[in-house]
Amino acid sequence: MSTATADTHTEHDPHATNTGISNTKLAMWLFLGTECLLFGGLISTYLLYKTRGNGKTLPTDIFDIPFTSVSSFVLLMSSLTMVLALSALQRGDVERSRGWLLTTAMLGGVFVGGQVYEFTSFYREGIGFTTNPASSAFFTLTGFHGVHVSLGILMLMSLVVASMQGRLKPQNAETVEIVGLYWHFVDIVWIFIFTVIYLIPAE
Amino acid sequence: MSESATDTAVGADDTDDDDHAHHPSDAEYIKIALVLALITGVEVFTYFESVLDWGAFLIPSLMVMMVVKFWLVARMFMHLKADKPILSQFFVTGIVMAVAVYMVTLLAFNFF
Numbered sequence: 098m099s100t101a102t103a104d105t106h107t108e109h110d111p112h113a114t115n116t117g118i119s120n121t122k123l124a125m126w127l128f129l130g131t132e133c134l135l136f137g138g139l140i141s142t143y144l145l146y147k148t149r150g151n152g153k154t155l156p157t158d159i160f161d162i163p164f165t166s167v168s169s170f171v172l173l174m175s176s177l178t179m180v181l182a183l184s185a186l187q188r189g190d191v192e193r194s195r196g197w198l199l200t201t202a203m204l205g206g207v208f209v210g211g212q213v214y215e216f217t218s219f220y221r222e223g224i225g226f227t228t229n230p231a232s233s234a235f236f237t238l239t240g241f242h243g244v245h246v247s248l249g250i251l252m253l254m255s256l257v258v259a260s261m262q263g264r265l266k267p268q269n270a271e272t273v274e275i276v277g278l279y280w281h282f283v284d285i286v287w288i289f290i291f292t293v294i295y296l297i298p299a300e
Numbered sequence: 301m302s303e304s305a306t307d308t309a310v311g312a313d314d315t316d317d318d319d320h321a322h323h324p325s326d327a328e329y330i331k332i333a334l335v336l337a338l339i340t341g342v343e344v345f346t347y348f349e350s351v352l353d354w355g356a357f358l359i360p361s362l363m364v365m366m367v368v369k370f371w372l373v374a375r376m377f378m379h380l381k382a383d384k385p386i387l388s389q390f391f392v393t394g395i396v397m398a399v400a401v402y403m404v405t406l407l408a409f410n411f412f
Binding site for chain 2: 173
């Protein structure tokens with residue numbers, strides 16, 4: 098009897114850990130905690146160097162706030178589509194979940210495209226990675242964030258492919274939730290960057 | 301024996317359902333997104349100083365709006381409100397450590 102109970106427990110309780118949380122989800126949250134330190138360092142570096150232009154144009158001189166606002170809005174709305182994808186999968190609506198995952202990846206792609214456009218326009222204005230300390234710090238910070246978004250898109254697309262192959266089922270909802278955690282984190286980092294780097298005026 | 305097994309299975313399913321029951325509905329997610337969009341709109345509005353002079357209130361206002369957006373996404377979209385407190389503790393620890401370490405760094409470099 099105890100064997101049968103133990104077997105059933107293993108079969109039906111995916112979170113049979115000391116914390117009651119699956120190890121993968123716990124690991125993702127720990128990872129996100131360490132990511133706070135990474136982005137904290139990059140943001141602090143930019144704040145220290147943002148006015149050091151060495152007599153050349155600063156990134157703050159040519160920020161295109163209306164354009165970046167649209168990009169920020171797009172990334173914010175991708176968080177909505179991400180939770181809708183998880184919600185649909187938890188309800189067992191695999192097709193709708195796949196649609197929302199694809200939409201999230203596409204919105205992420207629009208954001209990254211906007212970032213590439215911004216970097217290109219900066220370069221045309223004479224601001225490269227090594228132009229001055231401010232530009233180095235700016236490109237490092239926003240570039241790291243862009244890489245994070247790009248990795249998130251890869252994760253989302255792998256979920257879309259798995260879903261098309263019939264390998265993403267309601268019982269795999271936690272996988273989508275974990276990718277979602279990463280995606281939302283990337284979004285909240287941008288919420289911070291958008292305010293502190295773009296909207297708060299330079300001295 | 302089978303009765304005990306069934307009881308355990310039902311209990312496990314109930315726990316799973318209970319986890320998801322605390323998650324917001326799709327309609328609530330959309331309402332949260334609308335609030336986030338509205339706050340973003342106000343943030344962008346502050347940029348156009350010719351419309352309204354925010355003066356000394358500009359930076360505090362922007363910081364408050366940023367924190368509200370951050371809090372809404374973390375609590376509702378990342379489900380920290382419904383999940384076990386240990387996850388919030390991990391995340392808050394990371395944030396507190398980052399803020400503490402980099403505030404000291406900024407102070408050391410006379411940023412303020």
